Amino acid sequence: MKRLFLIFVTIIATSCSFDNKTGIWKDASNIPVDKQDTNSIENNNSKNQYEDIFIKNKIFNEEKESFNTSGFEIDAPVKIANWLQQFAISTNNISNFSYSGKKKLLYKSSKLSRFSSTKNYSNRNIIFYEDNLITYDHKGTIFIYSLSLNKKIFKYNFYKKNFKKFEKKIYLIIKEDTLYAADNLGYLYAINLNSKLLIWAKNYGIPFRSNLKIVNEQIFLANQDNVIYSININTGDKNWQFSSTITFLKSDFENSIALDEVSNSLYFLNTSGELYSINYLTQKINWVLNFKNPSTAGDTNLFLSQPVVIKNNNLIITTEKAILSYDIISASRNWIFASGSILKPVVTTNYTYIVTKNDLFICLENKTGEVIWSKNIYKNLQNKKIKKIGKFYDFKIANKKLNLFSKNGYLLSFNHSNGNLDYLKKISKKGINSKIIFIKDNMFLIDNNNKLLKYN
Numbered sequence: 388m389k390r391l392f393l394i395f396v397t398i399i400a401t402s403c404s405f406d407n408k409t410g411i412w413k414d415a416s417n418i419p420v421d422k423q424d425t426n427s428i429e430n431n432n433s434k435n436q437y438e439d440i441f442i443k444n445k446i447f448n449e450e451k452e453s454f455n456t457s458g459f460e461i462d463a464p465v466k467i468a469n470w471l472q473q474f475a476i477s478t479n480n481i482s483n484f485s486y487s488g489k490k491k492l493l494y495k496s497s498k499l500s501r502f503s504s505t506k507n508y509s510n511r512n513i514i515f516y517e518d519n520l521i522t523y524d525h526k527g528t529i530f531i532y533s534l535s536l537n538k539k540i541f542k543y544n545f546y547k548k549n550f551k552k553f554e555k556k557i558y559l560i561i562k563e564d565t566l567y568a569a570d571n572l573g574y575l576y577a578i579n580l581n582s583k584l585l586i587w588a589k590n591y592g593i594p595f596r597s598n599l600k601i602v603n604e605q606i607f608l609a610n611q612d613n614v615i616y617s618i619n620i621n622t623g624d625k626n627w628q629f630s631s632t633i634t635f636l637k638s639d640f641e642n643s644i645a646l647d648e649v650s651n652s653l654y655f656l657n658t659s660g661e662l663y664s665i666n667y668l669t670q671k672i673n674w675v676l677n678f679k680n681p682s683t684a685g686d687t688n689l690f691l692s693q694p695v696v697i698k699n700n701n702l703i704i705t706t707e708k709a710i711l712s713y714d715i716i717s718a719s720r721n722w723i724f725a726s727g728s729i730l731k732p733v734v735t736t737n738y739t740y741i742v743t744k745n746d747l748f749i750c751l752e753n754k755t756g757e758v759i760w761s762k763n764i765y766k767n768l769q770n771k772k773i774k775k776i777g778k779f780y781d782f783k784i785a786n787k788k789l790n791l792f793s794k795n796g797y798l799l800s801f802n803h804s805n806g807n808l809d810y811l812k813k814i815s816k817k818g819i820n821s822k823i824i825f826i827k828d829n830m831f832l833i834d835n836n837n838k839l840l841k842y843n
Contacts, residue, residue, distance in 0.1 A: 428629040428670050446708065447726040448745050452805070453760035459804035461735040461787060470515040470824050472560040473598045474731075477646035478697035482735040484825035486785035489843045490798065490814060493829070496839040499532060499539075500524040512559040513833065515826050516580070520839060521566065527555035529568060529578070532839065541583055545576060558608065560599040562620065569595040569608050575623060587623040591616070597642035598694070600653070605667060609642040613657040617667065627670050632659040636689055643694040647715055654702065654715070660690035662704060664718065674718040678706055691727075698734035701753055705732060710741055712756060722756030730782040733789075740789060740803075742782055748789065748806050762806035764791070764799070775813075781823050785830070792823050796834070815840060 453459070466485035467475060475481050501524070513522045519540070520532040530542035545568075546555070556571040565586065566578045573595060576588035597609035605626060609615040612633050617626040634657075643656040652673060655663045660679035665672055679690055693705040701721070702713045705728045712721040726749065728741040738759065739751045750759040765773045777795035784790065788809065789801040796815035801808055821833035830842040 428627055428665070428672065445725065446745070447724065447743075447749070447758070447761070448747070449761060450747070450763055450766075451758050451761040453750070461738065461784070461803050464786060466828060467825070468827055469517065469561075470513075470826060471562070472514065472600070473512055473558070474694065475824075477600055477602065477648065479598075479643070479645045479694050479731070480696045480698055480734050482698065482733065482784060483787060484783060484785040485828050486825050486830055487828045487843045488786040488788065490810075490812070490830075491843050492814070492840060493843050494534075494537075494839075494841040496532065496537065499833070499837050499839060500528065500530065501837075511821065512557060513821055513824060514559050514561060515824060515831070516561050520831075521559065521561070522833075523555065523557045523559070523568075525554050526551060527557065527570065529557065529559075529566070531580075534841070543578065543583070545570075545574065545588070558595060558597070558599050560601055560606070562601045565620070567599060567601070567606055567620065569599060571595065573610065575606075575608070575618065577620070577623065589618075589623040596658075597644055600644050600646050602646055602648060602667065607644055607646075607653055607667070609644065609655065609657070611637070613642060613659060613661075615642070615644070615653075615655050615663075615665075617670075629663070629665065629672075631655070631657050631661055631663065634659045634690070638689045638691055640689075640691050640693075643692070645695040645697050647697055650716060652715065654695050654697070656692060656695050656704065658690060660692075660706075662695070664715070673716075676713070676718060678704065678711075693728055693731045696732055696734050698753075699736065701734060703732050703734055703739060705741075710739070710751070710756075712739070712753065721754070724751060724756045724758075730779065733782060733784050735784075740782075740784070742779065742791065748791075748801060750803075750806065760804075760806045762801070764808075766808075768811075776811075781819075783823055783825065785825055790823075792819055792832075794818055794820075814842065 462482040464483045464485035465481055518534050523529045527546045528542050528544040530539050533540045558569045560567050564580045566580055569575045571594040573591045573593050577586040579586055593610040593612055595608055596611040600607045604620050606618045606620050613631045614628055616628045619626055645654045651666055651668045653665045653667045662676040664674050691707045696703040700715055702715045704711045707727045710724040726743045729744055730742045732739055732741045737753055739753055741749050746764045747761050748764050749761045752759055776797045777793045779791050779793050781792040787803050789803055791799045796813050796818040798814045800810035815834045817834040817836045819832050820835045824831045832840050
C-alpha cells in the first residue's frame with residue numbers, strides 16, 4: 388500500500404505548480420527531489436537502551452485528595468503576542484497562559500474557508516502573527532485573516548487543479564517575516580509575508596509528518612519514514628539528515644520534535660517509539676531511548692504517544708501505559724507513573740498535569756512522580772450532562788486554571804491546587820474544531836462552521 392502511495396505521489400508531483408495569480412513559477416516539476424545520501428548522521432551512539440515501560444503495576448485508577456494546598460503555586464502567567472509555531476514555543480510547553488478569564492465572546496468571523504465536511508481538522512496548524520491568523524484549508528490554500536480588518540488579506544495555493552481532490556495537511560512556522568510550510572506531499576517552501584512572494588521551494592519526495600522547529604538558521608522536520616532533516620532556512624538546501632527506524636503501520640501519532648536551546652539539543656520522538664537526543668550544532672547523537680517492547684516481532688504493535696514536552700531540565704514522555712520523566716542531559720529516568728495520557732501534558736516548574744483514559748485529572752510532583760491529587764473529571768455530573776460534553780482533545784493552563792476543551796464546544800475549568808471543578812459551560816454553540824490559542828490575554832478557537840471565535 389505504501390509503495391502504491393509513493394508511486395501515486397511521484398506521478399502527480401510532476402504536474403504540481405504554483406498559483407498563477409502570484410506571478411511566480413508555473414511548473415513545479417523544475418523543483419528537484421533532493422538526494423538522500425548526503426550529510427547523514429550515523430547512529431553509532433553507545434547509549435542506546437530499551438526502556439522498561441511495561442511495568443507490572445496496575446494502571447493508576449483512584450481518586451486522591453490534596454491535603455496540603457497552602458503555598459501550592461504554579462508558574463506565573465505568560466503573555467504572548469505571537470503564536471509562531473505549533474505548541475507556541477520550541478519546548479512544546481507553556482506552563483500558564485495569561486488570560487483575562489472572562490470567557491465572554493467578543494467576536495465571530497465569517498466562514499474562513501470551505502473545509503471538507505468529511506475530515507476532522509482539529510489538529511491543523513493555526514498560527515498568529517501581528518494580529519493575523521494564518522492557517523490553511525483542505526485544498527492546500529494558505530490564507531491570512533486580519534483580525535483588525537475582519538477579512539482575508541492574502542491567500543496562496545501552491546498546487547495545480549489536479550491536486551484538488553487530494554487532502555492536504557500543512558505544517559507551518561514563522562521566523563522574521565517568513566512563513567515556512569511543509570506538507571504531506573513532501574514539499575517544503577518559504578513565503579515572504581511582506582512581499583507575499585515565494586522565496587524558495589523544495590520537493591523532498593516523501594510526505595512530511597512532524598511539527599517544525601527553527602534555530603540557528605536551521606529548520607528541523609521529519610517525514611513519514613522517520614527521517615529527520617536539518618534544512619537551511621535561507622535556501623531550502625539540506626544541511627544533514629538522520630534516518631531512524633521506520634514503522635509501516637500509521638497511527639494518529641506524528642513524529643514529535645522539541646528543542647532545548649540551553650544544551651543545543653534536539654529531541655526527536657518517532658512513530659517507532661525511539662527518542663533521540665541530537666546536538667544540532669555538532670550533529671552528534673547524545674543518547675537514544677527506545678520505548679517499544681524489544682520482544683515484539685515485526686510492526687504489529689503501534690506506538691502511541693503525545694508530543695514531547697520540556698520544562699527546565701525535565702523531559703516528559705507519554706505512552707499508552709506510562710508517563711515518564713527524564714533528565715534531558717543524562718537521559719537518566721527520574722520516575723515512571725503507571726497511566727497513559729489522552730492529551731499533551733502540561734508541565735510547570737514543580738508539577739506535571741495529565742488527563743487519563745479513565746477520566747482522571749492528575750497532578751504529579753516533578754521530583755518524585757508522586758500523586759499530589761487525583762480527581763474524576765465527571766464527578767458529581769449526571770450521565771446526560773457527561774454525554775453532552777463529548778470528547779476532550781485540548782488542555783491548557785490559563786490564568787492558573789486547568790482548562791479542558793471538548794469537541795462539542797464545552798469548557799471545563801479546574802482549580803490547579805486540588806482539582807475541583809470551578810466552571811462548566813458550552814462556550815461554542817457550533818463546537819470546536821481547532822486547538823485553543825491564547826494571545827494578549829484573549830482566547831481564540833475555530834468552530835465546526837470554520838469561523839474564528841475570540842473571547843476575553
